Amino acid sequence: MQKNKEPVYYGDYLGLDKLLGAQSLHSSRYGEPAHDEMLFIIVHQAYELWFKQILHEMHSVIETFSAEKVEDQQLPQVVHRLKRVVAIQKLLNDQIAIMETMTPQDFLSFRDYLVPASGFQSIQFKMLEISLGLKRAFRIDFDQQSFLTRLNDEDRAFLTRLEGKPSLFELVDKWLARMPFLDLGEFKFWQHYRNATEDMLLADAETIKANDTLSEEQISRELAELDKVREHFSALFDSDKYTQLQERGDFRLSHQAMLAALFIEQYREEPMFNLAHQFITCLTEIDENMTIWRFRHAMMVQRMLGSKIGTGGSSGHEYLKRTTEANRVFTDFFNMATFLLPKGSLPQLPDSVRSKLRFQCV
Numbered sequence: 376m377q378k379n380k381e382p383v384y385y386g387d388y389l390g391l392d393k394l395l396g397a398q399s400l401h402s403s404r405y406g407e408p409a410h411d412e413m414l415f416i417i418v419h420q421a422y423e424l425w426f427k428q429i430l431h432e433m434h435s436v437i438e439t440f441s442a443e444k445v446e447d448q449q450l451p452q453v454v455h456r457l458k459r460v461v462a463i464q465k466l467l468n469d470q471i472a473i474m475e476t477m478t479p480q481d482f483l484s485f486r487d488y489l490v491p492a493s494g495f496q497s498i499q500f501k502m503l504e505i506s507l508g509l510k511r512a513f514r515i516d517f518d519q520q521s522f523l524t525r526l527n528d529e530d531r532a533f534l535t536r537l538e539g540k541p542s543l544f545e546l547v548d549k550w551l552a553r554m555p556f557l558d559l560g561e562f563k564f565w566q567h568y569r570n571a572t573e574d575m576l577l578a579d580a581e582t583i584k585a586n587d588t589l590s591e592e593q594i595s596r597e598l599a600e601l602d603k604v605r606e607h608f609s610a611l612f613d614s615d616k617y618t619q620l621q622e623r624g625d626f627r628l629s630h631q632a633m634l635a636a637l638f639i640e641q642y643r644e645e646p647m648f649n650l651a652h653q654f655i656t657c658l659t660e661i662d663e664n665m666t667i668w669r670f671r672h673a674m675m676v677q678r679m680l681g682s683k684i685g686t687g688g689s690s691g692h693e694y695l696k697r698t699t700e701a702n703r704v705f706t707d708f709f710n711m712a713t714f715l716l717p718k719g720s721l722p723q724l725p726d727s728v729r730s731k732l733r734f735q736c737v
């Protein structure tokens with residue numbers, strides 16, 4: 376690294392002229408300065424800055440996974456960067472509380488000046504959703520419409536182009552699906568696994584039947600739920616069935632990727648799997664934090680607006696509440712817990728397999 380030739384001045388380096396000159400209160404333009412509009416602008420700007428940092432990290436991870444081959448040595452850096460994303464998201468979720476120090480009435484003193492702008496037009500937020508793997512078809516109807524009608528042509532074209540590129544979800548799916556360890560030679564892992572899961576489901580059914588606090592009707596309802604779980608389990612061992620359930624929207628990951636992720640999670644202590652496990656955990660946390668943000672934002676909106684419609688034309692709180700569940704991406708990693716077996720019921724990996732998963736000792 377070279378030494379700098381010119382002396383550096385703090386404010387110049389950080390571009391503070393621009394940054395601190397970018398809080399223009401619209402209420403002042405209309406001759407009625409609203410004290411809290413400063414907070415409103417600064418909170419949004421802080422969000423956009425952190426979105427920029429998150430996208431910077433995501434972009435590098437996407438680049439790594441876009442290569443033909445991901446080297447094992449690249450995974451620590453990927454996990455490190457995603458952990459940073461998670462740390463930023465925690466801050467973003469807590470930042471809602473700062474916005475909530477503004478009362479609904481104080482908001483009303485400048486809200487009308489903002490029409491028709493709204494968070495629909497946060498391009499970086501949409502970039503984040505799209506880069507993670509939220510497809511247009513998965514968005515609820517109003518969200519699809521707002522995409523078309525609330526954005527200017529340039530932004531819409533830009534986001535549409537981004538939608539055509541591989542998302543982190545798709546790249547991770549492909550990466551998991553090509554994991555070499557799914558071929559375990561002579562070891563019939565999935566047969567062992569299937570037997571163990573059948574025992575577990577039979578035991579669950581017995582527990583439900585023996586529960587004398589439940590009425591007959593409740594027992595049959597719980598047994599019907601268990602049948603659904605059984606159906607999902609059976610799909611793990613039958614790729615046609617899996618595809619059927621995938622088309623129904625019960626799974627998003629490909630069959631092979633699901634099996635690989637499940638294998639990694641079951642045997643995460645094996646040194647070779649540990650980073651992959653951390654990677655899956657990061658993606659799960661990122662999805663969870665996005666969902667928590669959506670939920671907290673929706674709650675804040677109810678508190679600020681009740682059931683008023685939004686400046687962007689949506690139903691406000693109702694719309695946002697629906698996107699909270701609908702816009703999740705890595706739900707398979709959450710639902711995977713259904714398929715986890717207690718350690719004691721897991722088939723022991725044969726030494727020939729385990730030796731491949733260990734760091735070599737000399």
Ligand code: HEM
Nearest residue numbers: 419422493494495497500676679685686687688689691698
């Ligand atoms: C007083 C505070 C806030 C209120 C009352 C509010 C209200 C709303 C409403 C009603 C919508 C739906 C669009 C519409 O019809 O207008 C929306 C969307 C959105 N807001 Fe906010 N918001 C607030 C603060 C924030 C903050 C601080 C951010 C941070 C960037 C933000 C980001 C977004 C985003 C990204 C959307 C689009 C969400 C989606 O379509 O899934 N909002 N907001």
Ligand SMILES: N[C@@H](CC(=O)c1ccccc1NC=O)C(=O)O
Nearest residue numbers: 486489492493494684685686687
């Ligand atoms: N949609 C909000 C207004 C609002 O929050 C907003 C307006 C302009 C720029 C950013 C905003 N923040 C997030 O939606 C409302 O209906 O009051």
